[in-house]
Amino acid sequence: MALLTSDTLAADLQALGVAPGDGLFVHASMRALGPVAGGAAAVIEAMQAAAGPSGLLAMPGFSTDAYFPADLDRDSLPEAAAAEAERAVPGHDPERSPTAGMGVIAETFRTWPGTLRSSHPAVSVCLNGADAAEHLEPHRLAWALGEGTPMGRLRHRRQMKILLVGVGWNRCSALHTAESLAEVKRTKIRRFKTGSGDAPWMETPDAADDLNRLFPLVGAAFEGAGAVATGRLGAAECRLCSYSALVAFAADWISEANRQSGDRH
Helix, strand or coil, X not given: CCCECHHHHHHHHHHHCCCCCCEEEEEECHHHHCCECCHHHHHHHHHHHHHCCCCEEEEECCCCCCCCCCCCCHHHCCHHHHHHHHHHCCCCCCCCXXXXXXXXXXXXXXXXXXXXXXXXXXXXEEEEECCHHHHHCCCCCCXXXXXXXXXXXXXXXXXXXXXXECCCHHHCCHHHHHHHHCCCCCEEEEEEECCCCCCCEEEEXXXXXXXXCCHHHHHHHHHHCCCCEEXXXXXXXXXXXXXXXXXXXXXXXXXXXXXXXXXXX
């Protein structure tokens, strides 16, 4: 394979259909891209170059710093031990809390010059671009990827697109937005710490984890409708589509799937 650089990646993105002024909500695998001169930083530079100075980049800033430790079973702990474990949970720090499971590109983007991060303790969103601040806040705590959040507002931005780089629809956060807006949805309770030290804990309703059940299917259906451009970024298979069109299609599709299966809000 030819050497991958920010310039060659920008050309790949333009060939895929990224245009000046586009907003890109990105989920990307560095491993799928292959070796890139400059690493994750070069990938971000390529995306910024393709979208231009009036463009917007967005990536998930999801963090586990506000969650109870995953390797402890809270219900099996003595009350005092559970209380101490809760007190020890650091809580979310918008500047310091690393992303969790989002990949090296998203983690690099979190600290990129000019990146803004929304305030949700568990599922923040990172934005960078001329109009980033317009979409950042407020970020409501319940239904944290739906209305009243950056994810909900981004669907109204002109030229907002989803870009999947070497990952499947099961990684697409906007499908949680779609389910949050769906008439019939699967739900869960999200529990998180609202600050550091002895800050209180909060429980809020939210769209349930998909666990690869519906999201790959709705993505395939959207592709089958001819609404998704495909191509390659380096060695990675890529998908590019309208953010608003995907959310509208998926909200109806997921609602009907849940209605037929009996999974109801």
